[in-house]
Amino acid sequence: LTVLALESSADDSCCSIITSSRQILANVVIKQHLLNAQYGGIHPLRAQEAHAAGVPLAIAQALSEARMKLEDVDAIAYTRGPGMYGCLSVAAGSAKALATSAGKPVYGIHHMQAHALTPLLTELEPPEFPFLVLLVSGGHTQLVLAKGLNEFRIVANTLDNSVGDAFDKAARLLNLPASSTHNPGALLEQQASLPSLPPFDTEPLPPFPIPLSPSSSASKQHKRQHGGPVFSFAGLLTHTGRVVESLRKEGVREEAIWREVGRRFQVAAVGHLVQQIRGVLKTKVERVKGLVVSGGVASNLYLRHQLQAMSDALPPGRKVKLYYPPLELCTGIDNAAMIAWTAIVRIQAGARPEEYGLPIRPKWSLEDLYDDLPDR
Ligand code: ATP
Ligand code: FE
Numbered sequence: 142l143t144v145l146a147l148e149s150s151a152d153d154s155c156c157s158i159i160t161s162s163r164q165i166l167a168n169v170v171i172k173q174h175l176l177n178a179q180y181g182g183i184h185p186l187r188a189q190e191a192h193a194a195g196v197p198l199a200i201a202q203a204l205s206e207a208r209m210k211l212e213d214v215d216a217i218a219y220t221r222g223p224g225m226y227g228c229l230s231v232a233a234g235s236a237k238a239l240a241t242s243a244g245k246p247v248y249g250i251h252h253m254q255a256h257a258l259t260p261l262l263t264e265l266e267p268p269e270f271p272f273l274v275l276l277v278s279g280g281h282t283q284l285v286l287a288k289g290l291n292e293f294r295i296v297a298n299t300l301d302n303s304v305g306d307a308f309d310k311a312a313r314l315l316n317l318p319a320s321s322t323h324n325p326g327a328l329l330e331q332q333a334s335l336p337s338l339p340p341f342d343t344e345p346l347p348p349f350p351i352p353l354s355p356s357s358s359a360s361k362q363h364k365r366q367h368g369g370p371v372f373s374f375a376g377l378l379t380h381t382g383r384v385v386e387s388l389r390k391e392g393v394r395e396e397a398i399w400r401e402v403g404r405r406f407q408v409a410a411v412g413h414l415v416q417q418i419r420g421v422l423k424t425k426v427e428r429v430k431g432l433v434v435s436g437g438v439a440s441n442l443y444l445r446h447q448l449q450a451m452s453d454a455l456p457p458g459r460k461v462k463l464y465y466p467p468l469e470l471c472t473g474i475d476n477a478a479m480i481a482w483t484a485i486v487r488i489q490a491g492a493r494p495e496e497y498g499l500p501i502r503p504k505w506s507l508e509d510l511y512d513d514l515p516d517r
Pocket of ligand 1: 150151152223224252277278279280281304305306308309324325326327330436437438439440441442
């Protein structure tokens with residue numbers, strides 16, 4: 142079984158061709174970093190325009206890399222949601238055009254389900270259900286319990302910003318120079334890993350408060366209101382902005398601020414993620430043996446290190462094995478490989494092809510996957 146998939150839910154135009162024997166025949170990603178830098182984030186209309194050019198280019202490149210023609214693939218898949226309306230519509234329309242013209246079945250895939258199932262594509266020994274998934278990307282910060290291929294329960298969600306968005310915004314508060322090779326989150330990580338410059342080499346900044354620390358009054362209030370564990374990054378961003386502003390007023394030079402504030406921000410943001418997950422692993426969920434970490438922020442090495450340390454410190458029966466998609470499939474880029482793979486898994490489980498008229502779903506919960514399809 143060979144599937145060609147398209148993905149354009151946010152700012153990457155992607156096309157992949159994957160086989161059911163887990164061969165990645167092509168995986169093309171066309172990025173929009175420079176466009177984002179120009180507009181200070183994803184501009185919905187400009188991003189859609191860029192996809193209109195990028196998606197066809199990605200298809201042509203993928204077919205040529207795989208040395209295939211459209212007739213050679215068995216099915217077409219695309220990201221049906223969640224994501225930005227205009228952006229999603231480009232891959233959806235293109236996928237259906239390809240499918241109708243070549244007489245192929247078409248499958249719309251949930252982007253976050255695809256993130257969650259990526260280790261089933263990439264791991265020699267994939268985790269067994271049930272496992273936990275930490276989705277940390279530009280649009281999402283969710284801890285999810287994967288009970289089966291199509292069965293997910295959201296354990297914790299963010300109340301405000303996603304962690305990827307928080308990294309992006311922190312990078313913007315710092316005015317980190319845009320790069321054509323690194324996304325803002327990766328730039329911030331880079332700065333945070335460099336040694337302190339004066340005046341911080343002798344007098345480091347105090348640590349930033351970790352959001353929703355268990356003993357804080359904010360945490361207790363959230364517990365009362367929401368019941369379950371949550372993530373929150375808005376307060377940390379406000380704090381970061383204030384610190385940057387006051388350091389600039391004091392005349393501290395920019396490079397020194399980038400490193401010191403970058404590090405303090407990263408420690409608090411990652412500390413918060415790890416703290417909430419530790420709480421869940423200790424008490425909340427049924428026993429799981431695996432924690433899959435997926436999405437652009439999963440490429441952050443400090444996060445990886447802290448998650449490992451957390452798991453190592455858990456009681457014997459509670460430890461988890463950590464799974465990360467290979468760097469080239471999660472370095473802050475989305476990819477269509479995971480979309481194609483999820484389509485393959487669904488087809489093998491008996492999913493029927495979609496009607497061409499099925500609408501995209503910009504807002505779409507992982508808890509009601511394919512509830513509008515006859516073969517759910
Ligand atoms: P979604 O998948 O929710 O639709 P998205 O496609 O924008 O969102 P991804 O491409 O998975 O998200 O991830 C991009 C995000 O990951 C960006 O916010 C980026 O700043 C962040 N990111 C990438 N690399 C790193 C890193 N090394 N450290 C921290 N954040 C990072
Ligand atoms: Fe994504």
